[in-house]
Each structure stands twice: as structure tokens, then as C-alpha cells.
Amino acid sequence: MTTIDRPAPPPARTHKRDRRWVGQSVRRVEDPKFLRGRGGYLADLVTPGMLHAAVLRSPHPHARIVSIDTAAAAALDGVHAVITGAQAAELTDPLPDFGPDPANHVWRCLAVDTVRYVGEGVAVVVADSRYLAEDALELIQVEYESLPPIVDPQAALEPGAPLVHEPLGTNCAYERSFDFGDVERDFAEADLVVRDRLRWHRSGGQPLETVGAIADFDHGSGQLTVHTNSLSFTSYLFMAAASLRIPANRLDVRQVPAGGSFGSKLFVTKPLVLAGMCSRMVGRPVVFLEDRVDNIANCDHHGSDRVYDVELAVMRDGTLRGLAIDVIDDYGAYIQFGVGHHGNALAQVVGPYTIGSVRYRVRAALTNKNQQGAYRGFGSEVNNWMLEQMVDKAARELGMDPVEIRRRNFIRDFPYFIPTGNVYDSGDYDAVLDQTLRLGRYDHWRTEQKRLREQEGRYIGIGLITCAERSVFSATEFWFWFDEPGAPVTSMPESVTLTVDATGGITATLYSCAFWGNSPETMVAQLVAEEFDCDPHDVSVAYQGSRNGLPATGPGGSRTTVMLAGAVEGATAKIKAKARRAAAHLLEADPDDLEWADGGYQVRGVPDRRKSLGDIAIALHLFKHGFPEDIESGLEESKVFDHPYTTMPSADRKDLGVFYPFVGHACHIPVVEVDIESGAVRFLAYAAVHDCGTLVNPRSLAGHILGGVAQGIGTALYEEYVYDDDGQLLSSSYMDYLIPSAMEVPELAIGHVETPSPYTPHGIKGGGEGGRMMAPAAVNAAVNDALAPLGVRLTELPMTPERIRAALRTPR
Amino acid sequence: MAEKHTITLTVNGRRHIAEVEPRMLLVDLLRDELSLKEVHIGCEHGVCGTCTVLRDGASIRSCITFAVQADGAEIRTVESLADGPTLHPLQDEFWAKQGLQCGYCTPGMLMRACEILAHNPDPTSAQVREGIASNLCRCTGYQYIVEAVLAAAARMRTGQNATHDVEVRS
Amino acid sequence: MKPPPFSYAAPPTIAEAVGLLAEHADAEPRVLAGGQSLIPLMNFRLAEPSHLIDLRNVAELSGIRLDGDVLVIGAMTRQSQIEQAPEVAIAAPLLAEATGLVGHTPIRNSGTIGGSLAHADPAAELPAVALALDADLVAAGPGGTRTIPAAEFLRGPFSTALAADEILTEIRLPRRAGGYAFVEFARTHGNFAIVAVAALVELDGDRISRAALALTGVAPTAIRATAAEDVLTGAVPDDATIAAAADAAVSGVRPAGDLHASAQTRIELARSHVRRAVTLALHRAQDQR
């Protein structure tokens, strides 16, 4: 094995024990406005007089645009502009794309001369109302010349397959194989190599609010103001500006609350560029808000779509030695994030197990489908599913119990470097497993399972999975794929400004951090309250748009809470340093003799010689002459908090460095019943225990687990963007893209284990994606367990009744 | 353009007379003409339930209802729930139980919950679950919504209606 | 997703509604009932009628009454009202059970029985109920009214025996003794069924004296499974008979597959759900005695 020279980890922190607010399930400070329906979502900002844009979508998966006649549409009363893809290409530059070789698979806001998937935009209409805009769309005549579509990712990689992008000369947008550790040796020494082919079909975030932007271009100043529900606006702003060909300092992006994202609003440029282009053309504010079909068929963010061939090297005693993964990912027609999704997988590719070596071959296929983007888990959830399937298969082949094989391989020494080079900061996997077994009444269900099978002929299955839950990404995962990356970004900060007004009231300002259903305001309010001994509901939280914004990255990869905690901690330290000096002056004491207690500074041991934060603040705001010359008026401090622990990949990429270091853990135990006649799957119970380090608001974390599990159940059983063999999208509405309702989702028993991270404030780890990172694996395991007596294993998600029936018809 | 029709409807207790194109969807009348932005749009084909309002006490999808069909009807939206600063027990329990995350489904969910409780003031958890299956929520996994509806039902049965939202804290 | 423009009228009588259909014949007029099928189609712009005749003001089209042994339901009666009506629970519990499976409450609060039948979605529940119960459908047109037996009413997917200038006014459901069951397989709660089965069985002593079975999901419309009815009629029901009936129900059907279920899966689902429906109906028939 190559010895890797690793930089030392940051010093381990000691965490304060008695916390007053961190760890409390306080009511969320965000909620009252939403409960009144006054959330102020993007659509709520539409005012009379604004113009509405609508996009004409291609009905063809692959076709040349021969001609577009917009005359009738443009002549319709109330229509202000009709812009075709060719015209848009004169007005805008390509959309930002981190994929390899972007010049050879150019991605634009509208297709120019070739459409590459059903739903791709070919023209946009701007009209007085959305009704009129859609009337006009019907009047646009497009002549297409069909080209052969390529739909299957494996077929796409065959020689002679129709090309999605001619200039690229292939449908393989990226291919590389990495070895981490001594793969050859581990496989040579293995007693058994477990093999399987696994298929994960595409689904997506599908927030109930679609994506959009309201753009207002001012020809007088050259300024474009955009309100959007896309989340990471600060970090990508300059790229969106470049697409629009305006200077970045003339683009002001303002966040509005998003009605859910789950990755799908992480970073959305198409609606922004469309709205911006239209507004500049007509000189008036324009709103483009996707409708549901746009959001399904022509969005920026379908989820992973993978074919795996996997080999797992195992010893007879159950020890897992090596893992060889060969994965094809169907990226659809464009590849905006490159293969970052696989970086995500590599962050925790060995799960919670001491697997010593990994081979990872990835091929990115281009096909005639909507492109991939982000969906809660960002590809790591697929890896979790793949690995747990393999571990279960190994257990089956070895005749081992699923609990036993996992225990045998758990990582127990932290910090632990996995073969790819990423670090797992802390964990206690046995504790999580033990608690889940209890909470999920594992032994009880095993007995019930046997009884019901024997006495009633019912097929009950108990799934058990133990998975890693990485959090707080480093941007290296987007570029360590390349030996000479175009943009080897290493900054991923998050910033907070704390302002103490003259009355002692505290306002926290957040940057590049829109609300999307998580609780940034509550988190920050609790963290501030913890620092300043106030009530979280007394903390005011403001969001700053890109204008005057401090450096920020935005949400993604379960980073918000950890990063905001760091920024709050840093800003607090600055505020307190100044407040201490000021208090010392007011109390005529030595600053070093003061201690922070109960919301103010007091002379150590003399509680009646104290100044509250309010006393200090009013003095600092109003009584300049009461202080030494160098103490500035006011009490406001900012902190730009950089990622607390990342390192660079090695030049040979045998070690990818530390890029996702705060690694939580979870165990899920669902109990299902499979109706073998119909292929329907029903839940009888579901237990989930997570360890996301120190909890800030346990109930809100549980809420994320619940919601993530519901989505994971969708992925496992219901949700799929179905493209038929001809490339037609069959599930273009909610009648066919099936989102689980309350009746498809069971009641969960949730437990928490808290193993603090040594490297983050309070020991917090991110937990926003956890439910969905686990549930697909867990549900699949449960179904397979139910069908084991029949010799059937499901290896393809979602496990629709059709797939379950088909598998039952052909037992292995 | 088709001839406009004059309709009269009562929304949250106020009478409105509106001139509408026949094709105007009720949701757009409520949002755009009456500024009731709490009636959200999620799918515009009747599946998701974010646009749910009460028509004469019965929940309907306002995205697949023409405004002209509501002529003479009494419509209620979430605006009708809170009494000034005082939240309705359903709203208050959604808050206490974290029955919302992004809040986008919440107004529709609340109106549907009103109807469920009007029909059955003392539902079981299973009945609430089946009842709210009409409305999708992509964030919460529904469990805390069920808990909130049950808790609100209990309070409403004992007449404990009022909670002042600025008084309630952690 | 906004509907295309159209002109609109909401006449107070059947006669005026029929008159308007004729008057706007060139504008592809459509009747508007609850709108729960038509408006989504219009929002997708898959339907673009230029004139809509809203029946909501036609009071005579709403209501549920018993006419001797026949349950008479006005076409504009809302599905939620049918679901809850005591008359329906007594005279046609099969209809009540099936109606509870049409979408969700907010859909049924608007959707009408007439709209569902006239729309004739091949996956819809209510056409199968009408078939199983040998319902009569009453239509009003320029020449007066006529009665169409359910078996003749359903012509194909989204196609019925109604003429362009006719309006469905009421549904007449003969009261049936014995047990009933409406059993369906849908992928998610409240969604359209992949396969649904309506079953009615009457017992004479231990023997089945009469059986009626209707299926959706295996043909372009709901169909009666007469071969299965023949297997059951006269038999003393046991597992083997029920299985034979289930086999008979699917023999010869040639369903079209779609993204939710292949033809083969539909046949399997139909077979197992016929068995479940007949079993449940038999239990209920036995319970009645």
C-alpha cells in the first residue's frame, strides 16, 4: 500500500458541556409567516404589470430544428417578445458547466439547432400573462427533422451509437479508473468474491414549488436585479452574469424563501438566464416560473441514473477486504457538475466498514434525457444502496446474519482515513446499531416474520442497513477527477454578521443562504442564544442578497448548520472581545478580570459589578467620548468562516485528500410486507437512528430524517422519470411521477446518538440528507429479505409492482 | 379574448365582485386579483393539493376550478384561520410539532385539516393520515403533520382555541 | 399550465343546456361538470373546447332518490355526496365503496358521477360499477330523452354513446341483493387504479344464484367478465371455483401495458383481484344472512 503523507488534522476541540439552547427542540423561528401563508415565495412577489415568460418544449428526444416560425405568436395581442434558441444564442453565452470539455457539449438556456431531450426549450414567449404566453406558444411553428435518439446508457457507450453532441465524438463524457489501496492483493487473497449488477433509475427532488426567477433589467444603470428561489446565489453569481454578458457587479441576486429544494434549487441558472435575457430585451420586469411539466421535463436537476457492476472481496469469516466498482452514470444530455456525484460517493465509498481497498471506475454517459444535477444525497445515497446490497449479498452467500457481518467490519478508531483519503472524524456505530435493534424490535420482528410465513403464508421482510452520512463538502470533489482541472477551487466559506443594536437586540445576517425548508434562522438563533444567553426567539435573522454580500457558498452537502455555527462562533468572539473591553472600561476593571455570565460581563466573583450586553451596547452606540479613542462606535462584527478541515488531493490521485470530513452514521430497520401477487410493498414498522454529532434542534433533525425517508421510499418504490425506448418521457406529470403521500409513508420510530465531531463548533455534523441517504438501501434490503424464501432479490430501483412481479416470475 | 363574466363570491367573509375571463382558474383569481398569496400552486393538475381551499366548507383544488364555477360560493383560505395575532389551534400545533419545513404545502394542508376535523372532531391517527393523503408534502414525511392535527383536535374539542403567536416561545 | 380561452355559459335548465350545445356545435362545445377531468386536460392544453356549458346551475341534475327498487342519481351529484348518502349505502353499497376510491376527498368534493361516466376514463371506477349493476343512463338531447344501458354506453377509452348534442342527466341503478365488493390495485393511495374489480354475488342457500363482475384495466373500457360470472352462477363457492372464475375472467383479455404495468402484470392483477373481490362479496353475502 502506498503510504500517504497526510497533513495533521486540526486540533481537536473541547466542547462546552452545559448547553442551554443548543440541543433544545425549540419552535422554529421561521414558522409564523409560513403558517399564515405569508412566506413570500417567488410567485408571491409577482405584481400586476410584470410580464410572464413561458418556454416552448421540444416534443422530440433528438431532432434538428429545421425552422421556427414565430410570426403568429409575436402578432398575438399581449405578446411582447418571442425569442428562439438561435436568437438567445446571440443574446447570451452558454450556461455555466463544470463538466469535462464544456466546449464540446455546450449547454444553453434554449436549444439552438438541435434538441437533445423531450422537454428541452426551443423558444420563449414574453406576454402580459402566463395565459397569453401559453396561447402564443401554441402559435409557434417548429419544423423538426428527427435524429435517432439514444436512451440506454450502456448502448450510448457502444461504438456507432447516435451522438448526443457531435463535436465530442463520443457519448462518453468522462472515463477514469482509480485504485485506492492494494486492490489486486485484497482480491487475490479473498475467500470469496461477491458480484452483482445493480440498476438505479433516475428520480428527482421535485419540491412542491417549482424553480423560477423574476428579473428586472434597468437600461439606465445597466443593473439586473433578480429575485430567485435558487439557493447558492453568491458563489455562482459571476458565472450567471457571464452567461448574461453583464458585469458581475451589475447583477444583484436576491434570495427568496424556496418551497423545498432537495438539491433541485441548489444552483439553478437556466431560469435566471431566461428571465434576465427576456427582461433585458423588453425592458420590463419578467417572471419565469417553471410549471410542473417544465420542472419534470426541462429542469436542471434530475438525480443519479446508474448501472453498477460491483465486486466485493470477502473472507470466510465475513471480513470485507476490497471493493471494485464499475459504474456507468447516465447524465442525460448535458453534464453541468461533471462527475461530482461520484466524488460524493468516494467520500464514504466504504461506508462504515474497514474495507481496505477500492477500485472505482466511472463512465459518464450522455443520452437524450434531461440532464442530471443535484438530488439530496448527491450520489452518495446511491453508493450507500450499492454497498449495502453487496454486504447483504455477501452475508447471504456466507450464511451470515446481516447484523453480524456488519459488526465484524465496523470502523471503531477515529479519526479514520478511508482508502480514498477522506477522513471520518468520529462515530460509534455499535451504539447506533444497538439502539436501532432495540427501537426497531428486531428480534420481535424476526419471530413474527417466521410465524407469519409459516402460519399465514405472508412475506414479511426486515431490512437492516448501516450507512455513513458525510457532511460539509469541499469543492475538490468537483475537480480531483482531472489531472489538470480547469477550476481547482478550494474556498467554500460561509459568513455571518452579528449586529448588536443600542438596546442589546441581536440581528444575524446570513449570506448566500436562502431558506428552503431547513431551519437556518432557527439554527442561527439557537447558536446566538447559546453564545449570548438570550431567547432564540429574540434573535432577528436577516438574509443579504449578493450586493454587499460577504463570501459564501450556499447550502449543499449538508453544510449549512456546521458552517453557520462556525461563522456565528467567530463573529461572537469578535463581538465579545469588543464588549469585554468596553465593559472593562465601564466597570473600571481589568478586561482580564471580567467573565461572561448570564448575558453580560461581570467582574469575576463579583456578580453585582456587571454590565449586561444591553448596557454595553448602548454605551458603544451612543457614548463615544466615554471610551478610549480607538474603540469604534457600534457593535457589529462579521466572520468569514472557511471549511475547518480539508486537504488537497495527491498529484497522482491515489489519495483524494480530506474533502467530506464530518461523517455521521445511521442505521435503519424497516419492516415490510410484500404482496407477492400484486408486487405491492407495505410498511409494518420503520426504525431509524442517526448520529449527526451534537444536535442543535433534535426535532428539526428528526423532521429531516422523516422527510428524507419519505423521499427515499419514493426512490425505492415509486418515483422514476421514465423514458421509453424512443426517448419519450412517460412520467411528465404527477399522475405518473408518483410522490408518496401520507399513506405510502409509515410512522417512524426515531432515535439519536450524539458523537460530537472533534473539529466543529459544539461537535455538530450535518444531517440534512440523512433520511434519503439511507431509506432506498433499507427498503430494498427489506424487500429482498421478504422474498429470500422465494430465491428472489431485487437489484433495480424503484421496485415497482411491475419489477417485483417480473422478478418473481423468473426466480434465480 | 372571450367575454368576461361577473361573479360574486365571499372570500374569508368578505364579498367580492369580480370580472373574470371564463378561463381564469380560481387559484389565479385568489392570488392575483384578491392578493391571497397563501393559496399556492404546485402542479396545476389537481394532484398535489397545495392550492386547496374550502368551498362552502368542502376542500377543493383551486387549480382545477374555474373562478366562474365559484360564483355564489363561500371560499375560505388560510387567512381565515388566525384571529389577528392569535393563531388557530391547527396553526399553533403545526408550529409546536414542526408540522412544516418549507411551508409550501402548509396552507393547503391546514385547510384540508380543517375539513377533516369538521367532519370528525376526534379522529384516530390512521384517519388523519388517510385524510391528509390528499395533499402532498415533500418535506416532512407527514408524521409531524399527523401529530399536529391530532393535538389541535384535542384542543379544539376542549375549546382551548387561542394562542397568541408572539407569546408562545420555545 | 393555463387553459386556453373559451366562451362560457351556465344555463339553469337541461333544455337550455342542450340548446346551447346545438347552438355552439361549430365551436366544439363541451359540458362542464365538476371539471376534475376536463380542467386538468385543458391546463395541459390536451383539450381545447371553444365553448363550455357549465351544468352547475341546473338544479334538476343534482340529487339522489329511490324510485321503487331503482336508485336514481342526478348526473351532477357530487361524488362526495354519493359516498356519504344513506340511500346509496343501502341501495347500492357497491357504488359507495367504489366512489370512495375515486381520487381523494377534495377531488370528489367537485367531481360528479355524470362527469366520471361521460368522461369514460378506462381506469375509472364508476363505469365498472355502472356495468356491474346494469345501470341505465339517461341522456337528454334535442329530440328528448333516451335511456342507454351501461353496456352500450361505454364505447372505448374516453368515448361513449352520448351524441355531441346530448347531456347525461341521470343514472338509474337497480337495487341488488346479496354481497358486493369493489377491490382495486392502485400504485398510490387515491390514484387511478391499474386494475379494479366490481363484484356482486347473490346466494340461494349455499349456491350462487347470480353473479356480476366488471373489470377495469384489462381492456379499452371497463368490461363485464361474463365467462367468470358463468363459472360462479349455480356453483357452491369454494376456493377452486373462485380460482376458476378468476381464470375465466382473464381468459381472452388482451390488455395494453403502460409505464405502470405490463399486459402480463395486468392479467395477473386482474386474476388475483377478481379472487379477492369475489371472496369479499361472498363473505358479505353470507354475513347478510
Ligand SMILES: Cc1cc2nc3c(=O)[nH]c(=O)nc-3n(C[C@H](O)[C@H](O)[C@H](O)COP(=O)(O)OP(=O)(O)OC[C@H]3O[C@@H](n4cnc5c(N)ncnc54)[C@H](O)[C@@H]3O)c2cc1C
Ligand atoms: C388528482 C385526481 C385524481 C383522480 N383520481 C381518479 C380516480 O382514481 N378514479 C376516477 O375515476 N377518477 C379520478 N379522477 C377524475 C375525477 O373522478 C373526475 O371527477 C371525473 O373523472 C370527472 O367528473 P367531473 O364531474 O369532474 O367531470 P368534468 O371534468 O367536468 O367532465 C369530464 C368530461 O365529461 C363530460 N361531461 C361531464 N358531465 C357530463 C354530462 N352530464 N353529460 C355529458 N357530458 C358530460 C365533460 O364534457 C368532459 O368531457 C381524478 C382526478 C384528479 C384531478
Ligand code: FES
Ligand atoms: S396545484 Fe392544485 S393540486 Fe397541485
Ligand code: FES
Ligand atoms: S413543508 Fe415543504 S412541502 Fe410540506
